[in-house]
Amino acid sequence: MTTIRQDDFIASIADALQYISYYHPPDFIRALAEAWRREEAAAARDAIAQILVNSRLCAEGHRPICQDTGIVVAFLKIGMEVRWDAELDLAGMINEGVRRAYTDPHNPLRASVVTDPDGARRNTGDNTPAVIHTELVSGDRVEVILAAKGGGSENKARFAVLNPGDDLVDWVLQQVPTMGAGWCPPGLLGIGIGGTPEKAMLLAKRSLMEPVDIQQLAARGPGNRAEALRLELYDKVNALGIGAQGLGGLTTVLDVKVLDYPTHAASKPVALIPNCAATRHIHFQLDGSGPAVLQPPSLADWPEIDWQPGAGSRRVDLDRLQREDVLDWRAGETLLLTGRLLTGRDAAHKRIVELLERGEPLPEGLDFRDRFIYYVGPVDPVDGEAVGPAGPTTATRMDKFTEPMLAKAGLLGMIGKAERGPEAIESIRRxxxxxxxxxxxxxxxVSKAIRSARLLAFEDLGMEAVYEFEVVDMPVTVAVDASGESIHRTGPAEWRGRIGRIPVESRS
Incomplete structure (x- = not known):
């Protein structure tokens, strides 16, 4: 009979969450490195290079891969012969591990979980509670899978109950383009088929915990319908030409995972959940001998990439920028930004726009006229950093605020990730x-380009407060130019046409 001690279990959860905050799974890195080597689209190849360089920096510096350090998802298989030496219940132990991991002073992780989700949406402050799935199985071990899933990819989940005769591949190929680039491709797609609605969603999420092995599967050939679906969807989704960050290119997905389960004769529930470029999960087992021992991956798993911003990048001084200067910037062009910019995302935009609509002044010192805003909610800094990891959040969520921010606040430009919707693009053009x-x-x-951060407004919003960043050579790409041209429209359209003329074996 195995006895699992409370302290060992909590320490294992905390250590594992710290581990996945800065270590990508090696199988993911190898697949991403291979995608980088064969990518022909310049913008997409540069984006993949940045992701790989960032990943290695995080592995070396033990800092988060992404500023969105995710909502914790735990899958547990608990042997029925296991006994617990614990005062807390299972959820209490897991949440204590989450709390310790996310408030670790050496590598604090961003608290993103809010309670009262349709009301006050108050941040819990320590990223608890986790989402927990438990299964009792035979044996005397506890098997744990932990994942930290970011909001950008979780928000793109899709579900439908198809008719039994409907084509699942057609449904997936209809859904993926509607997901845009907010899920940060290249990544993985998890597909769940069958059971009941909640079972299909759980299958899709669970499938994403498996290793990236699509190339091995292609080499040996499918052994069942689920594996055949994986191969077919891998080729057909990549043929959409969406590419890294939605810029157009050969690789949109590194793998497609499929799990199925028996279902009702009248039903075919299907779920699709993406995993982003910040793929974070870990598997470990407890046998009563102590906490889990997690071996660091070898830095040899990361390719050596001497990434530098493109030689043809335009340097921009934000402090001297005039409104007419942006008129000749073109969609797809690379810029290096130096100077001061403001930050803000969902909650801050809501407050700002409410003040503007009531005709009330903005907080003292907050002036958006002819300025740029960066959609970001950074990690707290450590060891002299100006700011912790500070990547962009999905810009689409700010679309409804774009017109008042441009028309009433006088904003000149925005920085985020992913595409903008038609109304936002029209507002940008106008x-x-x-x-x-x-x-x-x-x-x-990205955070390496940020030299200082000064709080300006809404301190109570935590990571969503408005700051002024001073940046030096921050690399960005023009996604929508002043004429309304969008790289997220032109890039994938171009590469969809090109891929159609490239043999499958040459692009996989």
Missing amino acids: HRAVYLIATGGAAYL
């Missing part, structure tokens, strides 16, 4: 403004 993107999944790399 006001002759611009929208730029930083690379999602390269948060620590």
